[in-house]
Amino acid sequence: MDEHKEILEQLLAKQAELTRRLENIKQNITGGRSADSQEQAQELENAEVVDALGNEAQHELKLIARAINQIRNSTYGDCVDCGKNIPPARLKAYPFAERCIDCATRAESRDRHSS
Ligand SMILES: [Zn+2]
Numbered sequence: 376m377d378e379h380k381e382i383l384e385q386l387l388a389k390q391a392e393l394t395r396r397l398e399n400i401k402q403n404i405t406g407g408r409s410a411d412s413q414e415q416a417q418e419l420e421n422a423e424v425v426d427a428l429g430n431e432a433q434h435e436l437k438l439i440a441r442a443i444n445q446i447r448n449s450t451y452g453d454c455v456d457c458g459k460n461i462p463p464a465r466l467k468a469y470p471f472a473e474r475c476i477d478c479a480t481r482a483e484s485r486d487r488h489s490s
Contacts, residue, residue: 400429
């Protein structure tokens with residue numbers, strides 16, 4: 376687990392930041408509604424944007440939670456295809472990488488062929 380200490384710290388910081396941001400977004404959505412209909416329309420539009428941001432943050436939070444779990448279970452950084460360790464440099468650039476570079480390249484060309 377010490378091995379990924381730096382990434383874990385980054386993930387925890389990011390998790391805290393996103394959680395705070397989500398709280399703000401929720402407060403914006405549930406915040407006061409004005410009586411003016413034009414303003415209401417504007418607020419509705421804002422709420423949609425805010426909703427999209429919220430979904431993005433939630434998606435990222437899920438990835439972060441999974442990575443944190445994996446670090447704690449010592450399965451973080453294992454390639455899901457070949458089981459080898461993903462190089463630390465790759466994990467630093469892509470903390471949510473599930474595959475080593477070889478398998479990722481293979482998976483990408485597989486996706487391209489199937490689509
Ligand atoms: Zn692999």
